[in-house]
């Protein structure tokens with residue numbers, strides 16, 4: 001039987017079930033910062049700064065929309081392929097953003113978590129991430145998860161490595177390996193699966209984001225570039241979600 005683990009209270013029997021019609025967990029691929037900057041004749045980092053400013057507005061819109069979990073894709077395991085200038089600028093932006101926003105996030109009842117591989121990130125950034133997680137751990141109004149150096153294939157590989165170590169050390173019986181067991185080794189183990197995945201900027205691809213977790217998510221691809229993505233656009237997408245017919249492989253009677 002399916003059950004949601006960790007946070008979230010009562011566990012319904014149906015995957016993706018929500019007491020209200022809206023999505024409980026929304027995941028966003030925040031894309032289009034570079035094109036937004038280019039259209040203005042500015043460097044890509046200008047677009048990343050404009051994009052970062054959008055995050056607070058979307059997080060703050062969540063409680064009224066019934067969105068309890070918001071997961072945002074900030075930097076992928078593939079984004080290291082970008083120029084050194086862009087990567088260094090993004091890492092510096094993440095450090096500054098955490099430092100600047102920590103108090104507001106805590107005061108607004110946001111619990112922040114990070115998913116992704118921290119090993120390749122610099123120690124100072126990782127320390128800020130750890131601190132922000134601790135600083136906000138008492139909050140429950142909105143659960144914001146930031147995917148930073150995150151890639152689904154990397155996450156699943158790390159999970160399987162860890163699982164194999166547990167089998168080798170005798171802590172896990174291979175006979176007990178199933179979907180639920182593997183889920184417990186993922187970075188997202190305390191989160192419910194996303195109900196809705198939004199990608200901005202007109203690209204209709206997933207780019208290695210939450211592949212396992214979004215197996216039954218609804219998808220919405222919008223042309224708006226991330227720095228132009230407002231709470232009104234977000235609210236419209238979230239409210240349209242209620243009209244969708246999620247079947248999870250079942251059939252209507």
Ligand code: IPE
Nearest residue numbers: 030031032033034035074075
């Ligand atoms: C998304 O915007 C932000 C990150 C991937 C870090 P992009 O930087 O991918 O912007 P485009 O897609 O080039 O316009």
Ligand code: IPE
Nearest residue numbers: 029030031073074075076207
């Ligand atoms: C996905 O966007 C990653 C983030 C939004 C952080 P990309 O711009 O990196 O994806 P591709 O390269 O267009 O697939």
Ligand code: MG
Nearest residue numbers: 031032033034
């Ligand atoms: Mg992009």
